Amino acid sequence: MVWIVISVVLLVALGALIWLLWQREARKAGKVMRGAIGIPLVVVLLAALGYGLIGYNEHTNDWLADQQEYRDVARAIIAGESPERAASEVPVGALVRVLQAELVKEPSAMGWYALGSLYDQLGAPEQSEEAARKALAMSPQEPAMHLLLARALIQKAGGKLTDPALAELRWVLDREPAHDGAWMMLAMSADRAGRYDLAEQGWQALLSRHSEGETGDLLRRGLENARQQKSRQEKFAxxxxxxxxxxxxxxxxxxxxxxxxxxxxxxxxxxxxxxxxxxxxxxxxxxxxxxxxxxxxxxxxxxxxxxxxx
Structure with a gap:
């Protein structure tokens, strides 16, 4: 609503300026212009008509309402602070729109990381990759940024491990050899890609630290499956x-x-x-x-x- 008011004021000012210039040129020519005061009104009416027929979008009101409702949450995320309102209480689609608009004005690594994570939740890996790369450019030494990019690349490939994704995971594991999230992502995506040497490596690394209980049973099952598939792969190679x-x-x-x-x-x-x-x-x-x-x-x-x- 604020932007609409500002637009109307600017259009009125433009119309008034045109009217004053027209009056000045008329006096120089020795003529008296009557009825010219209607020009600003005509400009405003034409602008309003154009907005109504062309510029108005049925989702504009919803977008403006989201901006007003969730701007503080987005700004807190961008600043790396905990918002007063839990992000989980905000609809993901609405938060994506507001956060993206705020990042244009005030970019931050944490803001781009949050946006990439939200796109990942929405199943949009290409947008998630774009946000992850922007986050990584601003904070290249943060493992979370590398993991987000790796996940986006894997999701783009249908859940399969690719060489660029592997490079991001290796970057994290070289610095944090016990990073369970990186090993799990590596093992599962390598399994789906038929890269069973890497899958076996990932399951073994996880099993070395989590061999007890139900978690250990699941990891052993994953390791055994990778070994069986590797054996079949070698047989038919x-x-x-x-x-x-x-x-x-x-x-x-x-x-x-x-x-x-x-x-x-x-x-x-x-x-x-x-x-x-x-x-x-x-x-x-x-x-x-x-x-x-x-x-x-x-x-x-x-x-x-x-x-x-x-």
Missing amino acids: GIQAVVEADDLPAGGTVFVYLREAGSSGQPLAGRRPGGPHFPAPRWFPISRPPCRCRPGTGCNDIRMTRRRWS
């Missing part, structure tokens, strides 16, 4: 195949089943590129039994060779 077929559309997924006589094989999936071969091969013989498409999978026209690519 040297097995590769080339699938050749005609008249298949580009894209989609090809499932390759490796089956020995009398056993059921695990499916190995690969994304098929837009070419006649999947993938472009280099030829090497392999010693495993012949591979065949699994009956009933709709790939009977695909010929599986006993060769592998690299």
